[in-house]
Amino acid sequence: MYQDFFGINEAPFSIVPSARFLYLSERHREALTHMLSGLTDGGGFGLLTGEVGTGKTTVLRAMISRLPQQAQVAVILNPALSSHDLLATICDELGLSYRDEASFKQLTDIIYQHLIANHAAGRQTLLLVDEAQHLMPDVLEQLRLLTNLETDSRKLLKVVLIGQPELQQLLQQERLRQLAQRITSRYHLLPLTETEVSEYIHYRLNAVDCLYPVFNASIINYVAKQTQGVPRLINLVCDKSMQLACQGGVHSVTKAMAVQACEDILSWQVPSVASSRSRLTWLPWTIAAALCGVMATVAWQYWPQAHTATQSLVSASSSQVAA
Template sequence: MYQQYFGLSEAPFSIAPDPRYLFLSDKHREALAHLIYGVGDQGGFVVLTGEVGTGKTTICRCLLQQVPDNADIAFIINPRQSINQLLQSIFNDLHIDYDRGMTSKDLVDELNHYLLEAHADGRNTILIIDEAQNLSVDVLEQLRLLTNLETNEKKLLQLVLLGQPELNDMLAKSELRQLAQRVTARYHLSPLSKPEVIQYIEHRLSVAGCRSELFPSTAINKIYQLSKGVPRLINLICDRTLLGVYSTNNDQASAKIVANAAKEIFPAQQGFNWKPIWLSLVLAAVIVSVSVFLKDYRPVESSLEQGVQAPDANGSIIRSSQEG
């Protein structure tokens, strides 16, 4: 809608994992280097973790453009499967024929046969699993067993696991310690810093053909504050901000337009009403105070019912009763 208004060839802040828009910060370069290293000849597991929206899938798709021609890749995007279903998905991606009635053992035997033939033909086989934190412990253990498929020189299957930080917690479990020992490369992708946010926005605008400054420093500061440096959130905020700039017939974004854009994207996080919470806290304080007062008052009331003791002139205690 706003592309023509700003002279852009396409929408610069799409959340689709387009490798052309991959911004290679130092963190992203190192993450990509770990993946490239991991799909080499050493085999084993490569683990790339990061918070939601930090760019793991985009980096992986960039990796797919750099793998050699002799690599065959199975890319699993839905890991919530049984081991039998997962093996069938792998077979589908690798174009291996199989009978749907085959057991997991039959599928593993067939996969082993395929990998041996691929190795003999000089081909490498790579299995990439996205959202790997959703894999069950049993399936992860079965994946470890797949790395037992090897010759005297090398592993026949390389595995890349992409996931959220919870994946590291899973791999730290004692029952998966054998798998953790086979991780040959591991990297955690953190959000962008403020200088990197500036470069990120400029990079995406440049790829889309922008030749003017659409986001001044005040707007970028607001974007960084609201997105916490997470690329996916930056994309959402920037896209809605450009729509706001277009709809108000302005030339540049402002902190106010950015804030309004964020309210449209994250309505539940904006304008939070603290009044019910304060009322609850005040009511709780009143209840506690009344409870303490009553606790202290009852012994006094009991004393009055039993009569007040007071000394007479000689110092003896005289009991004054309220009874007749």
């Protein structure tokens, strides 16, 4: 790797979440504040959505670190579960014992009793579900049923769903309307602005005490435009750029290196950021060309008939004039 070349002991643009590289942009701070405030109201559900790589898990980790000590948190990172497995996983996360052959009702009763005990002890119980767009509708309905236990002023279980925009579409299903109505806190996380991209890149380099001017302003602007401000793509492109700089024996990334890094990284994205932009640019011309082709085909098919009919009319007119 390039750490020795740049005099650092850790790669600054690793995509593995780390508290050391926790950068909260204005949008991330706003999302964090919004979700934390939602946990203090009487509602049962919070919803955080965002495109792939925009930093939803970053907000999740920051939210957990800022929760009061008396709160008990259960985190589900792999929600591809059945309703029964979901209940068992919640028990595991809350440290609750149950028999292997425990029935659906028995698991539910165990959770309910624990929620009541936590409330009596002044503890808040939170369930955070990451990648929630993978939840099946019947599992989401089971989560709603778990939030039915409540006092006169608040739910005994708060659930925060974190997922991609598809989660919003999932919650619009008719059979999930009761759950959708219980979501009292919603936030959609957007990518970084160009200014935030610059702050993000410098923040990461400073975190590893990098003394070299690896990325100048023009290179950062180029990376911001190519990645469209998505933090995960920024990490991948910057990491690749630093590898290329190391191979070239220079401590500052050149425009050619940044271009190559973007081509190497973004060409693998589905859909590719670059190809999406290219498709949008050429779409009007493609449609126009297609219409021209259709019109030409129609004209070619009907021209002989139209030409014959025209000649017949001309001949008939000539005959009448002659007569």
